Amino acid sequence: MGRTYRKRKRKTLRNFSSNLHSSPCFIKLTQWMRKHGWSPSCTLCPVEFGDTGRGLRAETSISKNQVIVSIPLELLITVSTVESSDIGWIFSNANGVSLFAQQVLAAFLVWEKHLGHHSVWEPYLNSVPVDYSVPLYCSNEELDVLPSILLEPILIHKQKVIDTFSDLKKIVSMHSGTCWHCSESISTIFQREQYWWAWSTVNTRCVYLDEQVLSHHLKIQDKSCLALAPFLDMFNHSNDADVQVGLSSDGKSYDIRTLVPFAKYTQVFIHYGYHSNLKLYTEYGFILPLNPHDFIPFMFEEILNSIKYTYPEKFNCSASKLDFLKCHSLAENLSCNFDGLSFNVKAVIYMCMTSESQKDILTLKIYSSEFTSEENMAICKVGKHLIKQKCLEFESVLQIMEQKKSNNCSRSFEVAGSLILEYINILKRAEKLAV
Numbered sequence: 496m497g498r499t500y501r502k503r504k505r506k507t508l509r510n511f512s513s514n515l516h517s518s519p520c521f522i523k524l525t526q527w528m529r530k531h532g533w534s535p536s537c538t539l540c541p542v543e544f545g546d547t548g549r550g551l552r553a554e555t556s557i558s559k560n561q562v563i564v565s566i567p568l569e570l571l572i573t574v575s576t577v578e579s580s581d582i583g584w585i586f587s588n589a590n591g592v593s594l595f596a597q598q599v600l601a602a603f604l605v606w607e608k609h610l611g612h613h614s615v616w617e618p619y620l621n622s623v624p625v626d627y628s629v630p631l632y633c634s635n636e637e638l639d640v641l642p643s644i645l646l647e648p649i650l651i652h653k654q655k656v657i658d659t660f661s662d663l664k665k666i667v668s669m670h671s672g673t674c675w676h677c678s679e680s681i682s683t684i685f686q687r688e689q690y691w692w693a694w695s696t697v698n699t700r701c702v703y704l705d706e707q708v709l710s711h712h713l714k715i716q717d718k719s720c721l722a723l724a725p726f727l728d729m730f731n732h733s734n735d736a737d738v739q740v741g742l743s744s745d746g747k748s749y750d751i752r753t754l755v756p757f758a759k760y761t762q763v764f765i766h767y768g769y770h771s772n773l774k775l776y777t778e779y780g781f782i783l784p785l786n787p788h789d790f791i792p793f794m795f796e797e798i799l800n801s802i803k804y805t806y807p808e809k810f811n812c813s814a815s816k817l818d819f820l821k822c823h824s825l826a827e828n829l830s831c832n833f834d835g836l837s838f839n840v841k842a843v844i845y846m847c848m849t850s851e852s853q854k855d856i857l858t859l860k861i862y863s864s865e866f867t868s869e870e871n872m873a874i875c876k877v878g879k880h881l882i883k884q885k886c887l888e889f890e891s892v893l894q895i896m897e898q899k900k901s902n903n904c905s906r907s908f909e910v911a912g913s914l915i916l917e918y919i920n921i922l923k924r925a926e927k928l929a930v
């Protein structure tokens with residue numbers, strides 16, 4: 496699929512949304528949920544939106560403080576659901592191998608998916624996506640061209656998936672039984688590809704519960720009380736949404752109450768958290784244009800290099816200055832966002848360009864930000880150089896990515912390209928502010 500085609504397709508999709516209300520998958524999901532005690536809290540229709548993909552649309556207006564979804568606890572998939580399932584015994588006998596909530600839920604999805612029609616969860620499993628745009632699905636060749644700001648969290652995440660899968664294989668291979676449904680040996684049912692899909696399903700769709708709701712006896716390493724919640728997991732995220740989530744007052748369901756109203760025929764969003772685009776990309780496989788929580792980190796050395804380049808004669812970064820910066824936590828959170836360079840970046844630039852003898856004055860100036868116009872100009876000049884260098888770095892990465900994109904690339908790689916483009920836009924705006 497060529498670039499022009501994709502661009503054209505995106506353009507068409509943006510203005511187009513298609514109603515999924517009568518899709519067999521959705522009808523079966525809601526019929527099955529009703530049988531298990533669910534009833535809709537308000538009229539929501541699943542729709543394929545041009546800009547956000549599948550989500551839920553309000554068929555009538557929704558007011559502030561209205562409960563938009565309420566899922567009976569028996570419809571949630573939690574660690575206790577897994578414990579009392581066909582494969583619960585495998586995890587009760589893990590023989591010292593570490594278990595994590597996400598791994599256990601993912602294993603359960605793989606198991607139930609393989610049962611097909613024989614799974615009571617089939618209507619739910621058929622409602623979740625068959626593939627994902629999370630970075631786990633970037634090929635090694637694609638990962639090779641990503642900048643370290645993206646690559647580092649991706650590799651950490653990927654390693655966690657690899658390790659938990661390898662531990663799962665260890666656990667299942669301790670047991671020699673065969674499956675009642677397909678007669679396959681238990682261990683062959685858990686394959687890497689299915690596990691990656693299941694892991695991504697949990698990662699992009701789970702909610703967090705109170706520990707008390709989850710009574711089980713499995714030895715889970717982490718305290719994350721994850722739950723998969725059918726239907727509820729079709730809400731997309733927006734920074735403009737605001738919600739209250741948790742158990743209903745009678746403790747029988749998991750509810751979401753919206754704190755903002757929604758007009759009839761608009762998409763109803765929830766809020767996944769105050770996430771930067773990097774977090775949204777690595778955890779959920781999408782980004783938000785003009786995300787106010789976005790920022791681009793700088794390394795301390797990058798700032799020093801910009802000072803050395805712009806004012807070689809003024810550069811002065813002694814051991815005592817380094818101590819000072821570290822003691823005052825000024826050498827961390829070095830970043831740039833839509834509003835320009837962070838306070839700490841400016842403090843580091845100022846500190847490392849000013850002579851040692853004036854340390855008391857320096858401290859006072861940094862915390863009052865009362866720089867002379869000459870000092871301000873010097874800080875801006877270094878800041879501009881720093882921003883420009885980062886921009887050049889991202890532009891050259893994007894160029895390489897564009898070349899790769901013209902061949903067959905993963906959806907995840909395309910999202911990574913959009914993220915780099917967002918970063919370039921932020922830097923260009925910040926550069927204009929640094930005058």
Ligand SMILES: C[S@@+](CC[C@H](N)C(=O)[O-])C[C@H]1O[C@@H](n2cnc3c(N)ncnc32)[C@H](O)[C@@H]1O
Pocket residue numbers: 546547548549550623624699700728729730731732733778779780781782783
């Ligand atoms: C909990 S699911 C939401 C429903 C999902 N869109 C679906 O089709 O089932 C989370 C996933 O939805 C997508 N998503 C959520 N909010 C989005 C947004 N504002 N823009 C684009 N995609 C979004 C991402 O793929 C994310 O991993």
